[in-house]
Amino acid sequence: MATKYLLVSGGVISGIGKGVIASSLGVLLKSIGLKVTSIKIDPYMNIDAGLMNPLEHGECFVLDDGGEVDLDLGNYERYLNITLTREHNITTGKIYQHVIELERKGKYLGKTVQIVPHLTDAVQDWIQKVAAIPVDSTSEKPDVCIIELGGTVGDIESASFIEALRCLRRRAGQNNFLHCHVSLIPVINEEQKTKPTQASIKDVRHAGLSPDIIACRCSLPLLKSTTDKLAMYCQVEPEQVIAVHDVPSTYHVPLLLERQGLIPILREVLRLDALPIAPPMVRSGSEIWETWKTLTDTQDRARETVKICLVGKYVSLHDSYLSVRKSLEHASMRCGRKLEIIWLDSADLEIATEMTSPVTYHKAWHQLCTASGILVPGGFGHRGIEGMIRAAKWAREKKVPYLGICLGMQIAVIEFCRTICGIEDAQSEEMDDSAKNKVIVHMPEVSKETMGAVMRLGLRNTVFQENSGFSKLRTLYEPETMQTNGVLPESNTSTTATADGEVATKSSPSQPPVISERHRHKYEVNPEFVPTMATHGLEFIGKDESGERMEILELRDHPWYVGVQYHPEYLSRVLRPSMPYLGFFAAAAGCMDDVMTKGTKTVKGTTKVLVNGS
Numbered sequence: 001m002a003t004k005y006l007l008v009s010g011g012v013i014s015g016i017g018k019g020v021i022a023s024s025l026g027v028l029l030k031s032i033g034l035k036v037t038s039i040k041i042d043p044y045m046n047i048d049a050g051l052m053n054p055l056e057h058g059e060c061f062v063l064d065d066g067g068e069v070d071l072d073l074g075n076y077e078r079y080l081n082i083t084l085t086r087e088h089n090i091t092t093g094k095i096y097q098h099v100i101e102l103e104r105k106g107k108y109l110g111k112t113v114q115i116v117p118h119l120t121d122a123v124q125d126w127i128q129k130v131a132a133i134p135v136d137s138t139s140e141k142p143d144v145c146i147i148e149l150g151g152t153v154g155d156i157e158s159a160s161f162i163e164a165l166r167c168l169r170r171r172a173g174q175n176n177f178l179h180c181h182v183s184l185i186p187v188i189n190e191e192q193k194t195k196p197t198q199a200s201i202k203d204v205r206h207a208g209l210s211p212d213i214i215a216c217r218c219s220l221p222l223l224k225s226t227t228d229k230l231a232m233y234c235q236v237e238p239e240q241v242i243a244v245h246d247v248p249s250t251y252h253v254p255l256l257l258e259r260q261g262l263i264p265i266l267r268e269v270l271r272l273d274a275l276p277i278a279p280p281m282v283r284s285g286s287e288i289w290e291t292w293k294t295l296t297d298t299q300d301r302a303r304e305t306v307k308i309c310l311v312g313k314y315v316s317l318h319d320s321y322l323s324v325r326k327s328l329e330h331a332s333m334r335c336g337r338k339l340e341i342i343w344l345d346s347a348d349l350e351i352a353t354e355m356t357s358p359v360t361y362h363k364a365w366h367q368l369c370t371a372s373g374i375l376v377p378g379g380f381g382h383r384g385i386e387g388m389i390r391a392a393k394w395a396r397e398k399k400v401p402y403l404g405i406c407l408g409m410q411i412a413v414i415e416f417c418r419t420i421c422g423i424e425d426a427q428s429e430e431m432d433d434s435a436k437n438k439v440i441v442h443m444p445e446v447s448k449e450t451m452g453a454v455m456r457l458g459l460r461n462t463v464f465q466e467n468s469g470f471s472k473l474r475t476l477y478e479p480e481t482m483q484t485n486g487v488l489p490e491s492n493t494s495t496t497a498t499a500d501g502e503v504a505t506k507s508s509p510s511q512p513p514v515i516s517e518r519h520r521h522k523y524e525v526n527p528e529f530v531p532t533m534a535t536h537g538l539e540f541i542g543k544d545e546s547g548e549r550m551e552i553l554e555l556r557d558h559p560w561y562v563g564v565q566y567h568p569e570y571l572s573r574v575l576r577p578s579m580p581y582l583g584f585f586a587a588a589a590g591c592m593d594d595v596m597t598k599g600t601k602t603v604k605g606t607t608k609v610l611v612n613g614s
Helices: 017-033 073-082 092-104 115-131 156-172 194-208 224-234 250-259 262-270 278-301 318-335 351-356 358-369 387-395 409-417 472-477 528-537 579-589 592-598
Strands: 004-010 034-043 090-091 144-149 177-184 213-218 241-245 305-312 337-344 375-376 402-405 436-440 456-464 493-497 503-507 515-523 524-525 539-543 550-554 561-565
Touching: 004 017, 004 090, 004 156, 004 262, 004 561, 017 034, 017 073, 017 144, 017 250, 017 262, 017 278, 034 073, 034 115, 034 409, 073 318, 090 092, 090 115, 090 472, 092 115, 092 278, 115 144, 115 156, 115 194, 115 358, 144 156, 156 177, 177 262, 194 213, 194 224, 213 224, 241 250, 250 262, 250 278, 262 351, 262 409, 278 318, 305 318, 305 358, 305 387, 305 579, 318 337, 337 358, 337 375, 351 358, 358 539, 375 387, 375 409, 375 579, 387 402, 402 409, 402 579, 409 436, 409 524, 409 528, 409 550, 409 561, 472 539, 472 579, 472 592, 528 539, 561 579, 579 592
Parallel strands: 004 144, 004 177, 034 090, 034 144, 177 213, 213 241, 305 337, 305 375, 375 402, 402 561, 493 515
Antiparallel strands: 436 524, 456 515, 456 539, 493 503, 539 550, 550 561
16 A cells, blocks of 8 residues: 655744654554654755754754654654654755765766755655654554644745655645644734735645645634634635644644544545554554543643652753653653642752852752752763752752752762762863863764764663662663562563563573663763772662663662663653653652552553563
């Protein structure tokens, strides 16, 4: 069967929510048993997102294959429980590089290489090739490929992609291509204005595309008069105008679309009923949908709020930590609690701030001291580092649950060496390459000159050590059948990630447990200082397969003090939260015992969901 394509474009303004709507459409398609994949087109000239400023563009999301991609691919993976590749993110820079390489190899046989048809044909070929890549545990070709066109229709940089997509619609054939255009309905003086959307649809049609669905973003539900007016002036039926108004959380968007009859429209336009869907896939889709509805309902009914203080460097743009925020949300839903994130700039905790802005300094410390948990995420550069170290010290000494991710783990190491081991000048080579006691060092195989795609990237194995039987994190990673009163016996079962990001188990009497998580770093713990830290009580319970790289630290006799060198947020899913985040949030919420003893079962009435190790 031919692949079906569902294009999602946007108009009026950027950041309108195309990624969430594209992911939500995927959830609806999966709910009826279809296999779904996604492609993101970004019109910028960068080859990938690896060198982009997080304060300008948001986070860089990392895939299993080490691809550094746009954050929307994280949305696709989280919502659809799929595993994408670097090829699923197309950029102007990447496609130009591809065409130029073909030209240099003589593939165009001396022809004058042009935007049309050579580049537009290359875009279509790329999409069709990538759309056929299996992305879930079935290892089968997807039925539907969702394509999100970044930016706004009308932008000059996206013109060649729009032309390519116009041609793809013809190449795909009748009933194999559906276009959903996302637009804005502003509310001015309590009146819903349709002119911006009318103008946007005019631009789309002028470019050669004709939307089958108009998804209207609005702060309020659309009035019937607004829907009728849009249908009349945009030449669509009223049922093709979908209202996407503000909802309590983005996880409600699939439910919102389903209530407006979007599944029948998708079935009709794409002739989905003609696709052969195996009964197990239909059952699985139905179960996913019921679990999704129950989970969002549980979130709505949650009463207790848990405050998590995120101490970071890029907090002025929350999308800089999008996957971290989403992972906390997944954990909060799993625990049946509401989440409140306190966004705290780590520099505000430093003594320098006390001198220049006492009000900011004391407010920051009040927020930190009143939080139920402290999280220090990844980052680069020296700004705000001392503030992070002070936050880690507070969490360790006051028994406040702490989770350090990548840089956050290195921060915990520096603080422990300074305070407990007596190495007062302990430092990271990243912050001071002339420091005497570099407890964090540059990885020897990583280039110090080249910047793009030279870090330790992608899915890597971490081996739990023999001394890790006390570890709460190890217990959470293990399958439910291996848990004994919340403590894992020193072992004979190992775990590893499958193609769709789940963690499978395999028995081996001689091997310790193994987990697979995604990495993005170029600095690591200096192994020369590990024996000293162990002597003073800081144990590295997880290492790489060589036993030389420190991957996980965890303190005994602490509610939750964990640091991980990897980025567990990249594998967190809506229906399967990340274990480091789940354990951290559960400790902060005071429901750790429930999570530890019940494993993958419900916690105080929440629905049963798939988690790592299930």
